[in-house]
Amino acid sequence: MKTDVLVVGSGIAGASAAIRASEESDVVVVTEATRPDETNTGWAQGGVARRAPDEDADAFVDDVIEAGAGEGDEDAVETLVREGSRVVDDFLVEELGVEFDENGDGFDLAREGGHSNRRILHHGDATGRAVQVALLRRLAESDARVLEGHTALELVGDEGVDGALVVGDGDAFVVEAGATVLATGGIGDVYGRTTNPPGATGDGVAMAALAGAEVEDTEYVQFHPTAHAERGFLLSEALRGEGAVLVDGDGRRFMDAYHEDGELAPRDIVATAVHEVNRDGQAYLDLSPVIDDGFADEFPTAYENLTDEETDSGLVPVAPSEHFLCGGVVVDENGRSSIDRLYAAGETARTGVHGANRLASTSLLEGLTWGLRAGEHAAENAAEPRSVDREPDAFNGDMPEGFVDTKFDRLQKVMWEKAGPVRDEDGLREARVELQRLRGEVKSYARGRLSPELHSLRNAVVVGLLIVEAALENEETVGCHRRVA
Ligand code: SIN
Numbered sequence: 001m002k003t004d005v006l007v008v009g010s011g012i013a014g015a016s017a018a019i020r021a022s023e024e025s026d027v028v029v030v031t032e033a034t035r036p037d038e039t040n041t042g043w044a045q046g047g048v049a050r051r052a053p054d055e056d057a058d059a060f061v062d063d064v065i066e067a068g069a070g071e072g073d074e075d076a077v078e079t080l081v082r083e084g085s086r087v088v089d090d091f092l093v094e095e096l097g098v099e100f101d102e103n104g105d106g107f108d109l110a111r112e113g114g115h116s117n118r119r120i121l122h123h124g125d126a127t128g129r130a131v132q133v134a135l136l137r138r139l140a141e142s143d144a145r146v147l148e149g150h151t152a153l154e155l156v157g158d159e160g161v162d163g164a165l166v167v168g169d170g171d172a173f174v175v176e177a178g179a180t181v182l183a184t185g186g187i188g189d190v191y192g193r194t195t196n197p198p199g200a201t202g203d204g205v206a207m208a209a210l211a212g213a214e215v216e217d218t219e220y221v222q223f224h225p226t227a228h229a230e231r232g233f234l235l236s237e238a239l240r241g242e243g244a245v246l247v248d249g250d251g252r253r254f255m256d257a258y259h260e261d262g263e264l265a266p267r268d269i270v271a272t273a274v275h276e277v278n279r280d281g282q283a284y285l286d287l288s289p290v291i292d293d294g295f296a297d298e299f300p301t302a303y304e305n306l307t308d309e310e311t312d313s314g315l316v317p318v319a320p321s322e323h324f325l326c327g328g329v330v331v332d333e334n335g336r337s338s339i340d341r342l343y344a345a346g347e348t349a350r351t352g353v354h355g356a357n358r359l360a361s362t363s364l365l366e367g368l369t370w371g372l373r374a375g376e377h378a379a380e381n382a383a384e385p386r387s388v389d390r391e392p393d394a395f396n397g398d399m400p401e402g403f404v405d406t407k408f409d410r411l412q413k414v415m416w417e418k419a420g421p422v423r424d425e426d427g428l429r430e431a432r433v434e435l436q437r438l439r440g441e442v443k444s445y446a447r448g449r450l451s452p453e454l455h456s457l458r459n460a461v462v463v464g465l466l467i468v469e470a471a472l473e474n475e476e477t478v479g480c481h482r483r484v485a
């Protein structure tokens with residue numbers, strides 16, 4: 001199969017890139033998802049931040065830079081805030097018709113940790129789903145050819161990237177492309193304990209790294225402070241924005257001891273506090289200040305996931321959980337990677353916006369802004385697709401029973417214990433040895449086999465190693481990278 005632009009992924013970054021590129025080029029989208037709730041975007045709860053009508057853009061810029069511990073790239077942040085705010089209105093609201101919640105004065109703007117203003121557009125606490133459904137509707141109306149339930153296994157090409165080897169429907173084939181955009185979402189399965197949907201294995205980051213692209217800032221893994229401690233689902237920061245508080249096992253609030261903004265402190269500070277309280281006891285999110293008659297309508301996702309006992313008492317046990325990779329494939333202002341004909345957008349990319357930590361509700365904004373930019377640039381500059389001399393091996397997914405699951409268990413255990421919310425040098429060195437061994441075992445099995453599960457496992461191990469190597473190199477505690485020794 002041949003195309004001008006190949007897009008891998010169909011969350012907000014991939015779908016935006018594909019929609020924009022298809023306005024002037026032939027586009028193929030390869031996506032593992034078959035339903036909107038299978039993407040990271042579809043699971044996003046909080047919302048989309050954009051400059052509030054009455055505020056100076058600089059206030060938003062400052063919040064993004066401060067949340068990123070001063071490590072962000074100012075030009076990229078300016079683009080995020082100024083252009084991002086515009087495309088939220090023009091593309092999401094006007095063109096796609098996403099219905100964000102309104103009150104009598106216009107949009108009902110929420111506030112979350114690290115924001116100095118109410119500026120977050122939301123759709124209850126299921127914003128990502130509303131955005132994803134609208135994107136897929138628009139993508140279906142476009143001329144892009146969408147291959148659902150398909151997996152890109154690896155990038156192909158000798159000088160730059162000429163497309164990808166793809167499997168799906170029991171078949172393996174090469175998509176030859178003039179430009180390739182990677183937008184595969186999160187890395188949750190590298191840790192197991194995650195707010196991401198199943199299947200988030202950092203495929204784009206790993207494929208780009210294996211092809212020789214520059215990858216940076218992978219030590220900056222953001223842990224969300226309030227996932228359910230036992231059942232794992234996310235309790236949106238918007239709950240704290242509306243008044244929910246964090247308490248210890250004795251019902252005492254503890255966030256004021258960590259930061260003057262209490263529960264609305266930057267996410268890494270709240271995550272560290274919850275992690276510390278959980279070392280000797282259990283932290284709870286006390287929802288009683290927000291549980292009223294409107295709770296089920298305002299926070300339908302939380303409401304559906306909580307038990308009657310939890311909504312009656314208001315107390316929900318919480319723990320940090322892997323949420324977002326701030327680093328990734330290094331890209332410029334148009335989503336171009338360091339390799340010819342390869343782009344990345346969304347969580348796969350390192351645009352420089354997040355620095356050492358990400359401000360709440362900026363991931364959809366970044367995916368949208370860089371997705372549209374990458375799609376437009378790729379379409380305008382796509383070279384003639386080059387022929388790829390690669391006969392894919394026959395499709396062969398046979399493996400000993402439990403092979404992939406057992407290796408994932410080993411990966412996730414070592415990543416959580418040695419490269420999780422708190423890291424030290426000895427632990428990181430041990431993690432590196434274990435991951436190198438795992439990589440060797442997986443590599444020898446992957447040879448001659450075309451199995452999406454095996455490639456996802458390989459990708460997750462590659463991403464784990466990228467995180468561990470970067471975490472070892474950076475001896476300072478900064479943003480969401482916390483080194484204790
Ligand atoms: C949340 O709803 O707490 C997550 C929002 C985000 O990660 O930006």
